[in-house]
Amino acid sequence: MNKPLKILLIVCVWIAVLLPLAWGVYQSVLNSLPLFVGPSTVEKSGV
Amino acid sequence: MRVLQREATVAGPGFSRWLVPPAAISVHMCIGEVYGFSVFNVPLTQAGAGWTIPQIGWVYSIALAMLGMSAALFGKWVERSGPRKTMVLSCLCFCGGLLISAAAVKLRSLWLLYLGYGVIGGIGLGLGYISPVSTLMKWFPDRPGMASGMAIMGFGGGALIGAPLGVKLMDHFKSDTSVGVAEAFAVMAVLYAISMLFGAVLIRVPADSWKPPGFAAPAGVDSRGGGKSVGVDMAWRTWQFWCLWVVLCMNVTAGIGILGQASRMCSDMFGVSAAVGGGFAGLLSLFNMGGRFFWSSISDYTGRKTVYSIYFVLAAVLYCLVPWAQNIQSRGLFVVITAVIISMYGGGFATIPAYLRDLFGPDQVGAIHGRLITSWSVAALLGPSLVNYISTARIRAGVPRAEAYHSTMYLMAGLLLIGLFANLLVRPVDLKFVTAKTRHE
Numbered sequence: 001m002n003k004p005l006k007i008l009l010i011v012c013v014w015i016a017v018l019l020p021l022a023w024g025v026y027q028s029v030l031n032s033l034p035l036f037v038g039p040s041t042v043e044k045s046g047v
Numbered sequence: 048m049r050v051l052q053r054e055a056t057v058a059g060p061g062f063s064r065w066l067v068p069p070a071a072i073s074v075h076m077c078i079g080e081v082y083g084f085s086v087f088n089v090p091l092t093q094a095g096a097g098w099t100i101p102q103i104g105w106v107y108s109i110a111l112a113m114l115g116m117s118a119a120l121f122g123k124w125v126e127r128s129g130p131r132k133t134m135v136l137s138c139l140c141f142c143g144g145l146l147i148s149a150a151a152v153k154l155r156s157l158w159l160l161y162l163g164y165g166v167i168g169g170i171g172l173g174l175g176y177i178s179p180v181s182t183l184m185k186w187f188p189d190r191p192g193m194a195s196g197m198a199i200m201g202f203g204g205g206a207l208i209g210a211p212l213g214v215k216l217m218d219h220f221k222s223d224t225s226v227g228v229a230e231a232f233a234v235m236a237v238l239y240a241i242s243m244l245f246g247a248v249l250i251r252v253p254a255d256s257w258k259p260p261g262f263a264a265p266a267g268v269d270s271r272g273g274g275k276s277v278g279v280d281m282a283w284r285t286w287q288f289w290c291l292w293v294v295l296c297m298n299v300t301a302g303i304g305i306l307g308q309a310s311r312m313c314s315d316m317f318g319v320s321a322a323v324g325g326g327f328a329g330l331l332s333l334f335n336m337g338g339r340f341f342w343s344s345i346s347d348y349t350g351r352k353t354v355y356s357i358y359f360v361l362a363a364v365l366y367c368l369v370p371w372a373q374n375i376q377s378r379g380l381f382v383v384i385t386a387v388i389i390s391m392y393g394g395g396f397a398t399i400p401a402y403l404r405d406l407f408g409p410d411q412v413g414a415i416h417g418r419l420i421t422s423w424s425v426a427a428l429l430g431p432s433l434v435n436y437i438s439t440a441r442i443r444a445g446v447p448r449a450e451a452y453h454s455t456m457y458l459m460a461g462l463l464l465i466g467l468f469a470n471l472l473v474r475p476v477d478l479k480f481v482t483a484k485t486r487h488e
Contacts, residue, residue, distance in 0.1 A: 010065050013249065017069040017201075020242075021076060024207030025336075031211075031329030034322040035382065 053129025058251035064186040064259070066249055068194070071179030072201035073246035074134055077239040078141055078175040079205015081110055082332075084164075086213045090226045096155035106164050113169025115424030118177050122417025123279055125174065126410070130182045130250045137175035138243035144168025145236035152229035173417070176202065179246070180400045181413030185253050188409065189262045191401040192351070196343030199397040203336035209235075276408025277480045282415045287406050287476050290469045292422045294355060295399050297466030299426035301362060301459040302392025304434040305385055306331055312434075315448045316373045317381065327382065334386040335393040342394025343401065351402040352473060358391040359467035366460040370453040396423075406476050433458065 049055055084107045091103045125133045147163025180198050187194035216234050220227030282288050305312065309331050310324035319327075346354040365384045372381040399419065404412045434455050441451040 006061075006063060010063055013066055013069045016245070017072045017076070017242075020208050021072070021201070021204045024076075024204055024211070025333065027211035028207045028329045028333050032326045032333070034320075035326030035330055 051129075051132040051135055053127075053132070053252065056129050056131045056250060056252050057254050058257070062251055064253070067179075067183055067186045067251060068197045070134075070246040070249035071183050071198035072204075073242045073249070074137065074175050074179055075198050075201030076205040076208060077242050078137070078172045079202040080209030080213075080235070080239070081107070081114075081168075081172055082203075082206030083208075083210030083213060084110070086210045087217075087228055087231075090217055090228045091152070091160075093226050094152050094155070094228055096152075096157065098157055102157060106160055109161055109165030110169040110172060111427050112424055113166055114172040114176060115421045117170040117173030118417035118420045119173075120417075121170075121174060122177060122414030123411070125178050125417065126181065126279075126414045129252060130178045131247050133174050133178035134243060134247040134250060137171045137178060138240055138247065139171070140167050141171030141175060142236040142240040142243070144171055145232045145239070149229040149232035149236070152232065173420070175243070176420070177413045177417045179250065180416060181409070181411075182250060182252055184400060184404050184412060185409055187259070189259050190344070190347050191404050192346035192354075192398055193340075193344040195400040196340040196394075196397040199343070199400075200336055200339040200393075202396075203332070203339050203393055207332055207336060212238075276410035276412075277406075277415075277476055279411045279414035279418065281480045282403075282407045282411070282476075283418050285476055285480055287473055288415070288419070290473045291399065291402060291406070292419055293469035294402075294466050294473075295395065295419060296422035296426045296429075297462045297469070298355075298358060298392060298395035299423055300430040300433070301366070301463050301466075302389060302395070303426060303430035304455065304459055306335065306389060306392065308431065308434050308438075309385070312452055313381075315438075316452060317376065317378050318449065319378070327385075330382065331385060331389045334390040338390025338393035339397035342391060343397035346394075346398045346401060351398055351405055352470060354398060355395070355402070355470045356467060358395055359463045359470060362388050362391050363460040363463040363467070366456045366463065369456045370450070373449060373453070406473070408481070 088100055088103050092098050092100060144163045144165075144167040147167060148160055151157070151159035151163055180195050183194040183198050184191040212235065213231055216231035217227040220230035220234075277285070306328075309328040310321065312324075313319060313327040314321060314324040342354060342358070349357075365388050368384055369381065372384060400412060400416050403415050403419065407415055434452070437455045437458065438451040441454060442448055
């Protein structure tokens with residue numbers, strides 16, 4: 001296999017595994033948003 | 048089958064080692080789904096079988112216990128059989144376990160669910176966890192920390208994928224007669240099988256004589272004589288093994304104590320809503336994943352002992368600062384502190400295989416890693432129990448809910464100091480333990 005083709009194969013394989021990971025990271029960032037945009041006035045639930 | 052044998056996976060000349068990390072990640076990001084199992088808890092109680100949350104909770108506990116046990120028991124077999132056969136078996140167990148779980152939901156059999164997801168799926172977790180790690184470190188003798196970090200980062204990433212994927216699939220298949228759990232399990236089994244088999248096809252082991260271009264083994268384990276290492280049965284008789292067992296156990300206990308209770312702790316300490324608490328847990332998962340790659344890669348430059356000392360000292364100081372952050376009601380400071388702690392928790396997981404390799408050599412590092420993982424199983428029980436038990440006892444004693452975690456934080460700092468002590472005790476393994484030739488024995 002010549003070098004450009006080999007590099008292309010490596011890039012494609014990395015993209016194939018990083019895509020689902022990137023989707024997971026995106027979902028996690030979405031889940032984290034309430035932490036930053038949540039109400040700053042807190043509702044005490046303490047004793 | 049010959050194609051699954053170790054000999055069939057030896058890389059030919061010209062094979063790029065950069066194809067191996069994706070193979071490892073594609074397996075780890077599937078089995079990491081176990082961390083996201085909690086999204087199925089409530090739907091499983093609504094599946095019409097009358098199951099309760101404590102009963103469902105056992106599924107996760109059995110799976111993690113089987114992960115530790117199978118990694119410890121089958122570690123030698125994994126080293127002997129090679130990564131491809133192990134990855135295929137891991138795929139059969141993990142994805143087969145998901146299919147059995149789907150059947151269990153349809154048949155409303157709790158025991159079948161325990162057997163499928165817990166026992167059989169758990170064996171798949173253990174096999175899949177250790178199989179690609181040692182192979183990766185053999186491909187990257189110049190950067191073993193980064194290599195193990197890449198694979199184990201995939202495991203952390205698996206949680207980020209598994210939980211939302213499970214939720215979306217259940218939403219898709221939900222109907223008047225079904226909560227969609229069985230269908231979600233079945234689809235996930237198929238998707239994960241594709242990814243894990245992709246990894247199994249891609250994986251290669253280096254030829255015995257292979258070295259990265261320009262690499263000269265540093266003075267130490269590997270240079271003690273190409274291929275000479277400490278065998279697994281000898282390794283766990285050394286005190287260095289047990290020092291590392293304590294190191295991992297303390298690191299994981301302290302980290303999992305926060306990670307497992309993140310949402311509730313944030314709500315209790317800062318009085319925020321459950322949604323904000325959930326956001327905090329999501330953010331910690333990101334740092335857990337990133338820390339696995341970051342800290343283990345750093346360890347290639349600092350050395351493993353130094354990086355663990357940094358974890359233990361820095362995390363102990365940061366744990367002591369958590370009550371202060373709560374007292375001044377600084378949510379931002381609390382988030383930063385805990386994010387750094389969790390990144391080091393992930394880093395501790397990812398750096399340990401390279402630490403084992405440094406001490407015991409590369410040949411049976413997978414099997415030794417498998418036995419060390421038993422400390423994870425212990426820590427998984429210890430950490431959440433400590434946080435739960437102490438905070439509950441403090442609340443019952445009349446301490447305000449927001450301050451109930453303070454003593455737990457100091458306790459975690461103390462556990463980390465025990466880990467630091469164990470880490471400082473680590474010395475190179477005596478050459479009398481080195482076996483003449485352990486490879487493929």
